[in-house]
Amino acid sequence: MAAMSLLLRAAAAWGARRAASGAVGSARLPGLAGAARLPGTLAPVRHSSDHGKRMFIIKATSFYDTRFLNLLRFYIFLTGIPVALFITYVNIFIGEAELAEIPEGYVPEYWEYYKHPISRWIARYLLDAPEKDYEKEMALLDVEAKKKELRLLELDARRLMRHRGDGPWYHYETPDKNLVDNSMKSTPDN
Amino acid sequence: MPEDKDWEAYKVPPTRTPVSERITSVPNPVTFFQTVFNYVVDTPVTFVREWIERQQAKNKFYYYHQKFRRVPDLSECLEGDYLCFFEAEAQWRRDRLVDTEIVEIIRERLGACKQREGPNEFQNCAKEVELLAQVTKAYQDRYGDLGVHGNARTCLMKQKHRMMEERKAKAEASS
Numbered sequence: 001m002a003a004m005s006l007l008l009r010a011a012a013a014w015g016a017r018r019a020a021s022g023a024v025g026s027a028r029l030p031g032l033a034g035a036a037r038l039p040g041t042l043a044p045v046r047h048s049s050d051h052g053k054r055m056f057i058i059k060a061t062s063f064y065d066t067r068f069l070n071l072l073r074f075y076i077f078l079t080g081i082p083v084a085l086f087i088t089y090v091n092i093f094i095g096e097a098e099l100a101e102i103p104e105g106y107v108p109e110y111w112e113y114y115k116h117p118i119s120r121w122i123a124r125y126l127l128d129a130p131e132k133d134y135e136k137e138m139a140l141l142d143v144e145a146k147k148k149e150l151r152l153l154e155l156d157a158r159r160l161m162r163h164r165g166d167g168p169w170y171h172y173e174t175p176d177k178n179l180v181d182n183s184m185k186s187t188p189d190n
Numbered sequence: 191m192p193e194d195k196d197w198e199a200y201k202v203p204p205t206r207t208p209v210s211e212r213i214t215s216v217p218n219p220v221t222f223f224q225t226v227f228n229y230v231v232d233t234p235v236t237f238v239r240e241w242i243e244r245q246q247a248k249n250k251f252y253y254y255h256q257k258f259r260r261v262p263d264l265s266e267c268l269e270g271d272y273l274c275f276f277e278a279e280a281q282w283r284r285d286r287l288v289d290t291e292i293v294e295i296i297r298e299r300l301g302a303c304k305q306r307e308g309p310n311e312f313q314n315c316a317k318e319v320e321l322l323a324q325v326t327k328a329y330q331d332r333y334g335d336l337g338v339h340g341n342a343r344t345c346l347m348k349q350k351h352r353m354m355e356e357r358k359a360k361a362e363a364s365s
Contacts, residue, residue, distance in 0.1 A: 094246065097253035
């Protein structure tokens with residue numbers, strides 16, 4: 001059996017040498033991976049149960065791809081798994097709120113209008129009340145409206161003072177009348 | 191999204207499965223599959239679900255639907271009162287959302303009616319069809335061609351034009 005395998009190996013080597021010289025001679029492409037059947041190789045291949053004929057398969061590298069996918073999975077799961085566990089805990093042990101009619105004389109807090117407990121928590125501790133947001137927006141509008149009124153009044157005042165000339169604006173300093181030299185007009189024969 | 195709680199509107203008739211007597215001695219294979227399903231799927235799922243509900247029943251809390259106060263409409267705002275404009279605009283947007291949901295609910299009722307009646311839908315669903323046509327026409331009249339930048343002011347202007355057209359049509363009809 002050992003001699004048998006030696007014989008096979010010698011035959012394969014002889015066939016490879018012949019194929020190499022044949023390839024050099026006839027310039028054939030050595031790109032037949034896997035099913036490379038060289039003409040003249042008579043070494044019978046035993047399709048045994050472990051690996052078959054061991055081939056050196058030439059393919060492009062997948063190192064960078066696998067490294068990228070591994071890193072992607074790692075960084076996604078690094079925070080993804082704790083977040084998923086937390087959300088599962090909240091959904092199972094705390095559960096969503098039930099819809100109820102507003103009881104008589106009770107004014108619900110602004111976070112009690114949400115169903116999911118995490119939404120309620122965010123509304124309660126992170127966000128402002130919608131009433132407060134509403135009032136903030138109205139305050140902004142009020143300030144802008146007052147600014148608009150004042151600007152219109154200023155434009156009106158400018159227009160009227162320019163037109164009538166009786167206001168403090170559009171009054172220009174003129175030199176004193178005592179500084180005017182009237183000697184050119186003082187005699188009629190100049 | 192809208193959950194229509196008015197089950198009366200759906201009018202699902204009671205099932206009329208007839209009670210029949212056995213004529214063969216071969217047992218019904220359906221009962222075997224029912225018991226298998228019961229033991230393999232139904233019991234564990236129900237057990238887990240009830241365990242979860244027991245955990246959740248320890249501290250129950252509720253949520254409510256917010257009721258907004260009515261504020262003066264855009265037609266009741268003075269000119270230049272930007273705060274009144276803002277509140278009227280917010281109220282108009284809420285009303286538009288409510289009207290959209292109303293149309294959606296009536297559409298779902300028509301769909302349920304068609305599903306329920308099967309081949310008799312053209313006769314038996316006529317009321318739902320009529321109701322949907324009226325509601326859709328009203329929605330189109332009010333919010334119809336305002337476009338994506340439609341706000342309370344454009345809607346009010348559309349209403350004004352509608353009233354002018356009606357008045358003109360009435361004047362022409364009477365003259």
